[in-house]
Amino acid sequence: MNSDFSKPQRQSAFGIIVMAAHTAFKIGRAFAFLIVIAFVKSQGNYLLYILLALALMLLVSFLFAYLWYIKFTFFLDKEKQEFVVNKGIFNRDQVTIQLDKIQQVNINQSILQKIIGVYGLKIDTAGAHSEEVDIKAIDETSAYNLKEHLLNRKALATDDLETAEQHSSTAEIPLLKISSWTLLKVGLTSNYGQSVALLVAFFYTIIYEGRQLIDAFQIDKDEIQTTVTGMLTILTVAILVAALLITLLIINLVRTFYKYFELEISEHKHSLLLSSGLIAKKNTLVSPKKVQITKYSQNYFQKKLNMLNLSLKQAHFGQSKKGHEMHGSTLEIPGCNPTERDDLLKMILGKIPEQGKTFIPDWRFLNLPIFFKLVLPVAVFLVLAFNAPEVKPFIGLAFAYFIIGVLMIYISYRRHRISVNRDFIIKQSGIWDISKEIVSPVKIQAITTFQYPWHKSVDVGHLCLHTAAGQIHFKYGNYTEIKQLVNYWLYQVESVNEDWM
Amino acid sequence: MPTETFTNEAIDIEKLPKYEEIQLIQPHSDYWKIICINLLTVLGLAAIGAAILIIFIDEIRPNALLIIGIYFVMAVLLFLLFRASFKKRGYAIRTKDVIYKSGIIAESTTIVPLNRIQHIELNEGLLSRIYKLGSLQIFTAGGQSGHLHIAGIPINEAKSIRDLLLNKLELIEKPTTEIEQ
Numbered sequence: 001m002n003s004d005f006s007k008p009q010r011q012s013a014f015g016i017i018v019m020a021a022h023t024a025f026k027i028g029r030a031f032a033f034l035i036v037i038a039f040v041k042s043q044g045n046y047l048l049y050i051l052l053a054l055a056l057m058l059l060v061s062f063l064f065a066y067l068w069y070i071k072f073t074f075f076l077d078k079e080k081q082e083f084v085v086n087k088g089i090f091n092r093d094q095v096t097i098q099l100d101k102i103q104q105v106n107i108n109q110s111i112l113q114k115i116i117g118v119y120g121l122k123i124d125t126a127g128a129h130s131e132e133v134d135i136k137a138i139d140e141t142s143a144y145n146l147k148e149h150l151l152n153r154k155a156l157a158t159d160d161l162e163t164a165e166q167h168s169s170t171a172e173i174p175l176l177k178i179s180s181w182t183l184l185k186v187g188l189t190s191n192y193g194q195s196v197a198l199l200v201a202f203f204y205t206i207i208y209e210g211r212q213l214i215d216a217f218q219i220d221k222d223e224i225q226t227t228v229t230g231m232l233t234i235l236t237v238a239i240l241v242a243a244l245l246i247t248l249l250i251i252n253l254v255r256t257f258y259k260y261f262e263l264e265i266s267e268h269k270h271s272l273l274l275s276s277g278l279i280a281k282k283n284t285l286v287s288p289k290k291v292q293i294t295k296y297s298q299n300y301f302q303k304k305l306n307m308l309n310l311s312l313k314q315a316h317f318g319q320s321k322k323g324h325e326m327h328g329s330t331l332e333i334p335g336c337n338p339t340e341r342d343d344l345l346k347m348i349l350g351k352i353p354e355q356g357k358t359f360i361p362d363w364r365f366l367n368l369p370i371f372f373k374l375v376l377p378v379a380v381f382l383v384l385a386f387n388a389p390e391v392k393p394f395i396g397l398a399f400a401y402f403i404i405g406v407l408m409i410y411i412s413y414r415r416h417r418i419s420v421n422r423d424f425i426i427k428q429s430g431i432w433d434i435s436k437e438i439v440s441p442v443k444i445q446a447i448t449t450f451q452y453p454w455h456k457s458v459d460v461g462h463l464c465l466h467t468a469a470g471q472i473h474f475k476y477g478n479y480t481e482i483k484q485l486v487n488y489w490l491y492q493v494e495s496v497n498e499d500w501m
Numbered sequence: 502m503p504t505e506t507f508t509n510e511a512i513d514i515e516k517l518p519k520y521e522e523i524q525l526i527q528p529h530s531d532y533w534k535i536i537c538i539n540l541l542t543v544l545g546l547a548a549i550g551a552a553i554l555i556i557f558i559d560e561i562r563p564n565a566l567l568i569i570g571i572y573f574v575m576a577v578l579l580f581l582l583f584r585a586s587f588k589k590r591g592y593a594i595r596t597k598d599v600i601y602k603s604g605i606i607a608e609s610t611t612i613v614p615l616n617r618i619q620h621i622e623l624n625e626g627l628l629s630r631i632y633k634l635g636s637l638q639i640f641t642a643g644g645q646s647g648h649l650h651i652a653g654i655p656i657n658e659a660k661s662i663r664d665l666l667l668n669k670l671e672l673i674e675k676p677t678t679e680i681e682q
Contacts, residue, residue, distance in 0.1 A: 315642060444614075444617075445613070445617045445641040445642050445643030445647045446611055446612065446613040446614075446617065446641050446643045446647035446648075446649075447611065447612050448609055448610065448611040448612075448646075448647075449609065449610050450604065450607045450608060450609030450610065451607060451608055451609075452606065452607045453606065453607075453608070464646070466641065466643030466644070466646055466647030467643060468642040468643060468644075470644075471643075471646060471647075483519070483520070483521050484514050484515075486520060486612065487514065487517045487518065487519055487520060488514050488517060490517075490518075490520065490597070490598060490612060490614060491517050491518075493614045493616070493617070494597035494598060494614050494615070494616065497616055500617070500642075501642075
């Protein structure tokens with residue numbers, strides 16, 4: 001492979017293997033349980049057919065991969081500043097990406113790619129999904145060469161003067177490194193919600209597929225049921241709950257390590273280079289200019305451990321007409337300490353945002369959530385409880401729910417605030433994880449204010465800032481103040497013609 | 502960065518143009534007729550459905566009066582709600598942004614600065630064409646929520662607004678490309 005990329009070229013021939021494995025894996029996963037069941041149900045003489053089917057599957061995968069390889073070419077059009085990919089086995093697809101629309105170039109390596117010694121390269125644009133490019137096999141030097149070409153062009157085309165002044169050094173000095181010890185702490189303190197979801201999904205598939213297996217093996221269901229109910233004593237339930245919690249923590253840890261192992265951030269010309277991953281190393285290049293919302297969050301434990309999670313939200317939207325919903329692509333940097341956070345903020349935003357004038361919501365913030373999330377359900381429950389004696393013993397639980405709920409809503413009310421100064425808008429919110437979202441007024445795409453008629457007399461209203469990476473809400477504020485802020489932001493956005501991306 | 506173009510404290514926020522005091526243009530009164538026709542079509546279909554149920558299913562027949570009652574209450578409510586929302590709508594084009602007010606119960610105002618508009622669409626429906634009305638859609642990078650749909654503008658006016666906005670978009674984009682090069 002040459003390093004010029006100006007002529008159409010194929011990827012590395014090893015791509016066939018990677019693609020074939022990918023396809024075979026996909027087919028295999030789709031038929032996995034069918035195959036297992038077929039194995040169990042069939043007698044020995046059918047084994048031949050099954051093996052034949054497997055061989056056929058492999059053959060199809062390879063054929064598919066070969067065709068895909070033959071048809072997949074890419075080149076760099078230097079005059080038009082475009083990267084062009086031709087692909088499609090049966091239909092001819094041409095993807096053209098303007099270089100200045102490229103948002104990220106990721107170089108990854110999966111296990112298989114590591115064994116063969118090739119890299120995968122993905123181009124992420126600020127466009128619709130279909131426009132994304134995924135090169136499956138490319139050798140290391142070509143990969144980095146191509147990346148350089150793709151991103152260098154962009155830097156030349158839309159030179160960001162500011163970053164050029166501040167960061168003239170091009171050497172790769174890691175700005176930040178997350179050690180395994182920090183990762184351990186991160187794993188123990190954050191992202192419980194996602195792990196719970198994962199665990200639920202896992203158990204759901206286990207139970208669902210397990211049922212099919214039971215049917216296949218023709219095991220007596222009653223027998224299983226009696227053993228299960230026999231096991232359910234208080235002690236076993238306690239052990240089960242403890243085991244679940246421990247599994248949850250372990251899953252959390254594994255996930256954190258898998259994703260963020262050896263996370264390193266370095267400055268790379270005009271952008272930030274993030275690399276991390278345990279088995280598959282993932283490199284991501286981000287231009288600070290394209291970050292729309294910078295957010296950091298911290299919970300009670302993390303505060304004690306003096307660390308926080310930072311995330312950068314980028315624009316990722318359909319340029320084309322309707323139908324393409326906006327998709328934020330978020331980069332997470334877990335476990336930085338406050339000084340590292342400040343360094344990163346300086347790098348991304350140009351300076352550390354200071355607290356400006358703070359606006360707090362009115363007490364009416366509490367009304368609706370308390371009514372709909374607490375009063376109404378508890379009332380329904382109480383009505384139910386007084387009519388059905390089976391539910392009566394649980395009335396205490398309802399009161400506990402009510403009190404905890406009030407407390408949580410009150411905390412969220414106390415945390416909900418927005419702070420505004422000349423350069424930044426900082427929105428704070430959260431109950432357990434307290435997050436701060438920082439957005440610069442030039443990133444605002446549109447502003448909505450709204451008010452209920454019954455709040456007119458008390459001058460209370462709501463604000464929503466639309467950005468390319470999501471919305472920022474401020475509820476139940478003083479409407480006169482909100483209107484003033486909106487006028488001020490409109491002035492800021494409209495008086496200069498600054499690029500938001 | 503905006504730092505060079507203005508030094509902060511010198512600006513008196515009170516003296517900035519106030520979006521909330523702009524006189525808004527109401528949608529054309531013919532648009533109310535379109536809303537009514539649409540509503541009547543929906544209600545008519547619902548009435549036919551209800552009639553079929555009442556005539557052909559014996560169990561429902563005793564409740565016919567109740568159903569008819571609910572139907573009329575719903576119809577009146579729908580008309581009132583749409584009337585209220587029609588009354589609340591309004592739009593304005595300023596030199597630097599577009600303002601649109603709407604809402605059934607809550608009154609919401611969305612402002613899109615002209616230099617954030619991605620593209621503009623002008624739609625004409627079948628009914629709208631009869632009444633010579635059109636609706637403008639203004640898209641931003643702010644996703645579904647940050648996009649404006651202004652319905653019931655007389656078609657000539659809508660076209661001239663579209664051309665005006667497109668002109669301004671070009672004007673905005675030109676100087677920046679010159680600076681870049």
